[in-house]
Amino acid sequence: MQIRPAAEADTAQILAIVAPVLAAGETYATARDLDDAAVLAYWLSPSHEVFVAEENGVILGTYYLMANRQGGGSHVANAGYMTAPDAQGRGVARAMCQHSLNRAAERGFRAMQFNNVISSNTRAVALWQSFGFDIVGTLPKAFNHPVHGYVDAYVMFKTF
Amino acid sequence: MQIRPAAEADTAQILAIVAPVLAAGETYATARDLDDAAVLAYWLSPSHEVFVAEENGVILGTYYLMANRQGGGSHVANAGYMTAPDAQGRGVARAMCQHSLNRAAERGFRAMQFNNVISSNTRAVALWQSFGFDIVGTLPKAFNHPVHGYVDAYVMFKTF
Numbered sequence: 001m002q003i004r005p006a007a008e009a010d011t012a013q014i015l016a017i018v019a020p021v022l023a024a025g026e027t028y029a030t031a032r033d034l035d036d037a038a039v040l041a042y043w044l045s046p047s048h049e050v051f052v053a054e055e056n057g058v059i060l061g062t063y064y065l066m067a068n069r070q071g072g073g074s075h076v077a078n079a080g081y082m083t084a085p086d087a088q089g090r091g092v093a094r095a096m097c098q099h100s101l102n103r104a105a106e107r108g109f110r111a112m113q114f115n116n117v118i119s120s121n122t123r124a125v126a127l128w129q130s131f132g133f134d135i136v137g138t139l140p141k142a143f144n145h146p147v148h149g150y151v152d153a154y155v156m157f158k159t160f
Numbered sequence: 161m162q163i164r165p166a167a168e169a170d171t172a173q174i175l176a177i178v179a180p181v182l183a184a185g186e187t188y189a190t191a192r193d194l195d196d197a198a199v200l201a202y203w204l205s206p207s208h209e210v211f212v213a214e215e216n217g218v219i220l221g222t223y224y225l226m227a228n229r230q231g232g233g234s235h236v237a238n239a240g241y242m243t244a245p246d247a248q249g250r251g252v253a254r255a256m257c258q259h260s261l262n263r264a265a266e267r268g269f270r271a272m273q274f275n276n277v278i279s280s281n282t283r284a285v286a287l288w289q290s291f292g293f294d295i296v297g298t299l300p301k302a303f304n305h306p307v308h309g310y311v312d313a314y315v316m317f318k319t320f
Contacts, residue, residue, distance in 0.1 A: 070191040
């Protein structure tokens with residue numbers, strides 16, 4: 001598995017990973033009814049630096065890196081990660097997180113912040129904690145989960 | 161003083177309030193070098209419902225109301241407020257905050273979240289607390305203040 005910048009030719013495979021996750025609406029607080037163009041406009045936004053985890057031409061996962069805010073907040077990075085269902089449990093998310101932290105430091109960011117980690121996404125919370133992210137805030141019932149109803153969301157933060 | 165939806169004719173006065181605040185870069189984590197068109201594109205974004213506090217044709221302040229997130233997060237509102245320098249200390253921000261909470265409830269939001277309240281903005285922090293907002297998160301040194309250097313930012317939250 002190699003992690004590299006996304007290329008034009010990856011678009012269909014990226015869409016195949018991202019669209020179902022946004023439609024399910026369990027982990028990202030984005031509209032659940034985006035069409036393919038809107039999904040790609042979101043994930044491949046000009047503000048996002050997009051990477052893919054690839055093995056033998058198959059995209060196993062994708063992540064974006066961006067400045068969380070501008071001006072006085074531009075030293076804090078933000079990122080989002082998605083792993084293909086078939087590639088779960090193989091350390092793809094872990095590899096992408098490590099890659100994103102390296103890349104963020106390389107770009108001069110001093111910290112990374114996740115603004116809205118859904119508390120029911122326990123695997124993600126544990127993974128980010130294993131990288132040294134702290135839960136620095138709890139947003140009470142800030143996410144209406146399609147299965148679990150209103151659940152807390154966390155703000156997670158790691159200083160480099 | 162009345163608070164009412166912003167109208168086309170308010171644009172110049174809104175710009176005169178918002179542009180210097182963004183250029184100073186002490187309270188909003190936006191780019192500090194936005195030109196007038198970019199300032200207006202930001203404040204009058206299609207996702208923002210914009211109001212003004214007006215007295216005898218003079219705009220004393222302006223605020224926007226929006227959904228903080230989409231999908232599972234769309235029940236939480238977000239807002240930003242600015243008061244004209246000449247109108248400070250007259251309760252304009254307090255009146256706008258009360259108006260925004262009423263309007264948010266009217267629109268069906270169940271809570272309001274401020275994502276990035278700069279800790280050095282002590283007057284704003286105290287004002288939001290007086291309305292029942294809690295500091296639910298502290299983002300360590302997440303804002304590079306032009307005068308104070310790296311300072312914490314707060315996530316503030318109020319459930320209706």
